[in-house]
Amino acid sequence: MVGQRKPTSFDIAQLAGVSQPTVSRALRGSPSVSAATRARIQAIAKTLNYTVDRAASNLRSGQTRTLALLLFRDPSPGRTLINPFFLGMLGSIMESCAEVGYDLLVSFQNVENDWQADYEDSHRADGLILLGYGDYADYREQLDQLVARGTHFVRWGSVAPGQPGLTIGCDNHAGALAATRHLIAQGRTRIAFLGDATDHYPEFHDRYRGYCDALAEAGLACDPMLQVGAISSEEAGERAARALLARGVTFDGIMAASDLIALAAMRVLAEAGRRVPADVSVVGFDDIPAASFAHPPLSTVVQDAAAAGRLLVRALLAEISGKPRTATLLPATLVVRGSSVRP
Amino acid sequence: MVGQRKPTSFDIAQLAGVSQPTVSRALRGSPSVSAATRARIQAIAKTLNYTVDRAASNLRSGQTRTLALLLFRDPSPGRTLINPFFLGMLGSIMESCAEVGYDLLVSFQNVENDWQADYEDSHRADGLILLGYGDYADYREQLDQLVARGTHFVRWGSVAPGQPGLTIGCDNHAGALAATRHLIAQGRTRIAFLGDATDHYPEFHDRYRGYCDALAEAGLACDPMLQVGAISSEEAGERAARALLARGVTFDGIMAASDLIALAAMRVLAEAGRRVPADVSVVGFDDIPAASFAHPPLSTVVQDAAAAGRLLVRALLAEISGKPRTATLLPATLVVRGSSVRP
């Protein structure tokens, strides 16, 4: 069995008494093959365990029926684990690709480096899905290059006008707004924001604006002493929380730009003897799996990862087939758990 | 820029004043091309943004420089999330693939269905990595088929003699042995095992044997009333824990076959008013991210996911290149956190 040469469409053609092109058309579902011939060919293909050679098919057709998923990782001293939120999205992306009959190629990319975005040029994939909280300063240039080269791609990120390429994201502003309103409704007035607030991280920036707007609504000032920068990682969250404590400002609430930051902050607070939620109410963003296991369970803003993944794949396929698509905003909804509700 | 035809090796050849084969050789590092020519060709390739067409390259060479990762998912009513432990391994596999210059194709597979293992036959990948706690009864047959078709693959699972293909796994028996010894050292004598104990799930079976051996060492009986079957999911863990409580047997320790089971059990125990670890000591297996965030933090058996991923990739490459490899056992080490230590 092992020594057998892999069957080709010629083998099937011979057995079926037709020509090779007919086999190709039959298996591919071309309407110009009669039902009888098609059935015969399919039967033979099945008995021979024939599968279309993707390499040859890709070469001839110019299509790979493969999408590439590029996961951006922030450059950190130690090897940073990938953000769990994006891992969650991965599942739904895999699922969606399978549904539409596409393969999925995945790889890490470091934002800083020139990432090898030659997946499409080298005919390894028909399009790209970009995922990650990247530093937009580094990022932007590369996106422009992708656009210039005519690469098909979609990106999960902050949906704003004037951005290169097709972006899909959740309503970061509305999510943070709702979360901060919730904190205010709990009677909190000194609410800190842990996370980068510059436009280097547009998604965090949107969340920060939502936070500020909620404060403004309530007539509260947006105190810069209550904002500490951090990217989305436990280490950064820990540093930020410590920095906040070190400033000596009083605070009774924390709006964290991501769950990883929030969870790290809760840990630091516990060590410092601040009780959550008795002394401080905490809300995160993303709803990673660990959020509901935390103690107390973390209130957070849920992004619908399943819907997001599906939408990314659909949008990319539309883009590839030439249909113009516009940026899409997914809802972000607050889920209240134990970390924010005042006893 | 967009309308430009993608450059081929012929374009480079013409510009460099050489033939196409020389370009191919130069870019691929063949020793039979002079250093001067190589440098010239590489320079031209760079300015043209040339990348080798993988489709053509794959077709001609018969190699794809791509590995496929198949994640097995237990068939569940609702859509089961993928086991976080395997997600952790995914990162290290991605990393290892990148290091050796291979692409990684990922996809879900349902154990029950005939999974489309035609990745290698259809020239989409050079080999397969199989990941998942599969039901071995369904699984076995498919593995035999892979072997029969001469497909290159490695599998993460229970390392035991007589299994088809190349298996790499952690020392499930030793891990469970250490964990159960630890429970006994805490003075626990009525220790339950939550997880399948049949050979349908060989890894769980190995863990169960470790559990039993530890009990035997201490002169404790292995009471079947203290074992409840469960696959690795929160739902199954919850059902198992409730079933255990419903039996009305006394118990003061739980050895869970996986962290998902353990975390679900801790939740059920809390609802039932049993305190962890005061009344019941709990230990899990896998060390998924949520384990350390749980309350109390979950003691568990750590599998080195990073090493595992690296090893899987390396072993598969060796297998592909024809070097015989033998099954490998990775260590599993107990990490003690709050859920098991008696106050």
Place this chain on the structure above:
DNA sequence: GGCCGCATTGAATACGTATGCGGGTTGATT
């Protein structure tokens, strides 16, 4: 000086499929 060997390169070709185009057959229409 002729022959041999090494170092480079070119010519030719094969990998297996998908598709434009034209040819043949059939049945229906005038």
Place this chain on the structure above:
DNA sequence: AATCAACCCGCATACGTATTCAATGCGGCC
């Protein structure tokens, strides 16, 4: 009965690269 369209199918070919084989030039050695 002649024309025509619809329907199926085969011929030829192209996709871009990697590899086999032969050819060339060159220096060295007997």
